[in-house]
Amino acid sequence: MENERIKDAVRARYSSVAEQSRESCCSGCDCGTSLLSRTRDIGYSGDELGCIPEEAVLGLGCGNPTAVAEMKAGDTVLDLGSGAGLDAFLAAGRVGPEGKVIGVDMTREMIDKANAIARSNGYENVEFRLGEIEKLPVDDCSVDIVVSNCVINLAPDKDKVFREAYRVLRPGGKLSVSDMVTDRGVSKEMRDNLDAWAGCVSGALEQQDYLDKIREAGFVDLQVSPATREFYVGDGDDEQTVKLSSITVRARKDGQ
Secondary structure, eight states: OOHHHHHHHHHHHHHHHHHOOTTTSSSSSOHHHHHHHHHHHTTOOHHHHHTSOGGGOOSOOSSOGGGGSOOOTTOEEEEETOTTSHHHHHHHHHHOTTSEEEEEESOHHHHHHHHHHHHHTTOOSEEEEEOBTTBOSSOTTOEEEEEEESOGGGOSOHHHHHHHHHHHEEEEEEEEEEEEEESSOOOHHHHTOHHHHHTTSTTOEEHHHHHHHHHHTTEEEEEEEOOSOEEEEEETTTTEEEEEEEEEEEEEESOO
């Protein structure tokens, strides 16, 4: 399938998510409570969610990559596929006023939403840039930590994503990503399903393939945390089942 068709489908899905209000996101339920509960279920603590703007919590993601990223005051952090800014705002509190956080997202509506939240809540050490994670609008060797949450599986060319993450990290910089992986390869029928791509299913790789791509980009010292989320989907006419699991991977760019 053409990469641009996949990107268009993903962009359309998350443009719609960004434009939804909490009042219209569902029927007959307390959406704010539901989104917060869903986000706690994938690894965010009540204290973490209590220190960021609630409107940044969209119920997306599949883990908490910021929890294991070992951020410190003064760090520069890059969030790939930053959405409404949940992880970026968490990182902003950890790196402090002397640090900096950059969010990159290819969806204009998400960028606008995140920037509005940042302005209205006085975040001066966060900025959001429109761009693709396969071609980051970020200088070489300019960030200390790269994080991402359930976004890389949406990218058609994951090799480019990991090479770009490696490029922008300083020597010794760290990668911390949560993402969906599968227990086996999926069929061409599923790979060609644009809705399943946008739903974090069709673009998911087998776990070993995913880890191999991180290593091939140049990263070392990979560490994998257990899944916080698992589900099964049917694949094709034969009704085979594919298991999808969320993992969080930490790695390091070699060098001092």
